Amino acid sequence: MKDTQFIPLPSLCTHYKIEMSFFDGLSEYGLIEFISVEKxxxxxxxxxxxxxxxxxxxxxxxxxFEGIDAVFNLLEKIDYLKSELTTTKNKLKRFEEN
Structure with missing residues (x-):
């Protein structure tokens, strides 16, 4: 495996001491996407x-997997709301300066 941008799942299973079925479950819930490199x-x-x-x-x-999916959806919403808050604060500062 020459491409260092990709990490093989068997290596992750060994490193984290986790079964391949865990990654299969994450994939089924759409939480991760596998890429096939050299089979x-x-x-x-x-x-x-x-x-x-x-x-x-x-x-x-x-x-x-349902819990992990829920947590990641909530984290995405939090990131979105933080971004919206920053944008709103910046707009408010512009109005306060005038």
């Missing part, structure tokens, strides 16, 4: 932070 399923390195969060949610909090 091996991989995850893009940009998605590793999310994958690690999902693993921690599953292992530390014993959340199932």
């Amino acid at each position: 091996t399923y991989c995850i893009h390195q940009d998605k590793m932070a999310d994958v690690e969060k999902m693993i921690r949610l599953h292992q530390d909090l014993q959340l199932n």
Whole structure:
């Protein structure tokens, strides 16, 4: 495997001591997307932070796939609301300066 942008799932299973079925479940819920590189399923390195969060949610909090999906949806909403709040604050500052 020459492309370092992709991390093979078997390596992740070994490193995190987790079954391949966990990644299959995440994929079924649309939480991660596999990429096939040289007949091996991989995850893009940009998605590793999310994958690690999902693993921690599953292992530390014993959340199932539905729970992980709910948490990630809520986190996306929080990020969106933070962005909206920042935009609104910036607009308000412009009006206050006038």
